[in-house]
Amino acid sequence: MEEFHALHATGYAGITIDQCIMEKNIENMQRFAQRNEVRLRPHTKTHKMSSLAKMQESAGAKGVTVAKVGEAEMRERYICTRCGLVHEITLSRWKCDCGGLLDLDFDRKDTDPAAWPKYPASIFRYAETMPLEHADWRMVTMGEGQTPLIVLDESRHGTYAKVDYMMPTLSFKDRGAAVLMAKAKSLGAGKVIADSSGNAGTAIAAYAARCNIACDIYLSDVTSPKKMAQVKAHGAEIRQIEGTREDIAAAAQRAVSGEAVFYASHVYNPYFYEGTKTYAFEIFEELGSAPDTLIVPVGNGTLLLGAYYGFKELLDSGVIERLPKIVAVQAANCAPLARAFERGESVAAPVRNNGTLAEGIAIAAPARAQQILEAVRETGGEFISVEESEIAEARGEMSRKGFHVEVTSAANYAGYLKYGIEEDETLVIPLCGAGIKSG
Numbered sequence: 001m002e003e004f005h006a007l008h009a010t011g012y013a014g015i016t017i018d019q020c021i022m023e024k025n026i027e028n029m030q031r032f033a034q035r036n037e038v039r040l041r042p043h044t045k046t047h048k049m050s051s052l053a054k055m056q057e058s059a060g061a062k063g064v065t066v067a068k069v070g071e072a073e074m075r076e077r078y079i080c081t082r083c084g085l086v087h088e089i090t091l092s093r094w095k096c097d098c099g100g101l102l103d104l105d106f107d108r109k110d111t112d113p114a115a116w117p118k119y120p121a122s123i124f125r126y127a128e129t130m131p132l133e134h135a136d137w138r139m140v141t142m143g144e145g146q147t148p149l150i151v152l153d154e155s156r157h158g159t160y161a162k163v164d165y166m167m168p169t170l171s172f173k174d175r176g177a178a179v180l181m182a183k184a185k186s187l188g189a190g191k192v193i194a195d196s197s198g199n200a201g202t203a204i205a206a207y208a209a210r211c212n213i214a215c216d217i218y219l220s221d222v223t224s225p226k227k228m229a230q231v232k233a234h235g236a237e238i239r240q241i242e243g244t245r246e247d248i249a250a251a252a253q254r255a256v257s258g259e260a261v262f263y264a265s266h267v268y269n270p271y272f273y274e275g276t277k278t279y280a281f282e283i284f285e286e287l288g289s290a291p292d293t294l295i296v297p298v299g300n301g302t303l304l305l306g307a308y309y310g311f312k313e314l315l316d317s318g319v320i321e322r323l324p325k326i327v328a329v330q331a332a333n334c335a336p337l338a339r340a341f342e343r344g345e346s347v348a349a350p351v352r353n354n355g356t357l358a359e360g361i362a363i364a365a366p367a368r369a370q371q372i373l374e375a376v377r378e379t380g381g382e383f384i385s386v387e388e389s390e391i392a393e394a395r396g397e398m399s400r401k402g403f404h405v406e407v408t409s410a411a412n413y414a415g416y417l418k419y420g421i422e423e424d425e426t427l428v429i430p431l432c433g434a435g436i437k438s439g
């Protein structure tokens with residue numbers, strides 16, 4: 001009890017309890033809360049466990065996390081995954097002062113697929129599950145999402161491809177960009193900055209144009225010319241940076257800090273995952289259940305984590321009974337996560353990118369590595385690494401099936417071909433990007 005008083009005395013006005021580990025202390029906490037007129041909020045979302053663990057450590061109080069909610073309750077808040085500090089959602093906040101990544105916390109209602117409206121034909125059918133006001137997305141959506149799930153392989157019963165390149169900018173990144181830019185717009189952003197290996201840049205540029213918000217996109221000087229042309233066509237400024245993917249991100253972050261503008265990062269900004277989680281909702285609706293397995297290409301994990309969060313919401317709401325197994329595919333020439341997974345490590349040490357044509361997943365030091373590894377492990381999943389020759393072969397095979405996909409999607413298909421599928425296993429792979437975007 002003493003530590004709770006100590007925390008309250010430091011000015012924290014709200015307290016969050018993780019029920020999984022707090023059961024025996026809940027009664028004490030409730031009495032304490034009543035006496036001090038603070039609000040207790042059950043916190044059972046397991047995908048927040050890593051940040052919770054750190055909060056507990058930093059707060060020095062077993063099983064207790066602390067949320068600085070101020071005088072009035074914050075409807076949404078950022079929580080630092082490293083130190084547990086809670087931050088107000090502001091235009092220029094994108095990381096904690098301690099350098100930690102931010103997760104998003106808001107009062108999630110139970111997810112009820114029966115209550116999802118039929119329209120609009122976009123990811124905003126699920127707007128109820130997102131931290132957005134009704135009006136935020138109306139002038140932002142361009143019909144992203146609601147992509148078809150089709151039979152992939154006649155000879156393998158229960159294998160499906162989700163054709164996520166059928167999007168306004170021809171990649172799955174539109175799911176995240178639409179939500180992220182709706183948020184930027186509602187926060188009154190006059191300008192956004194993003195860095196990308198290509199597809200996220202084209203998506204952010206398009207949605208920034210749709211929102212009439214100025215946009216700078218930081219790209220590698222070797223980004224596919226077609227993607228650069230797409231970014232430029234939307235009126236965004238291109239900043240070409242020579243160096244690694246990490247150098248490009250660092251340059252963008254310096255500019256964000258210098259100009260105090262909105263960082264429309266698909267990696268750092270957790271609103272992006274509120275968009276990519278709809279990938280899971282759509283699969284659930286199309287299959288009428290969760291598949292046994294998802295095979296997903298992973299670089300920064302924007303689709304993997306989104307899919308995981310989406311299925312997690314369905315699980316937490318009692319809609320599905322178990323999470324699909326997540327099988328993550330990396331290019332062998334740049335596979336920090338696959339290596340860490342094999343070694344049983346919880347964080348991924350950066351690797352050298354030895355060069356892969358799968359530019360969308362060529363991430364040598366993924367910022368959310370720990371969360372990605374946790375998600376794959378929690379679902380009983382695995383990693384598969386694919387060689388460049390296997391990727392090239394897979395791309396040809398996809399084209400011969402009628403799908404002209406980007407190299408990164410071909411890498412995922414190569415992973416699927418190596419995966420030991422079992423009889424009657426239901427499996428979904430995404431076709432994330434259109435072949436016409438890359439060389």
Ligand SMILES: [Zn+2]
Nearest residue numbers: 080083096098
């Ligand atoms: Zn922090």
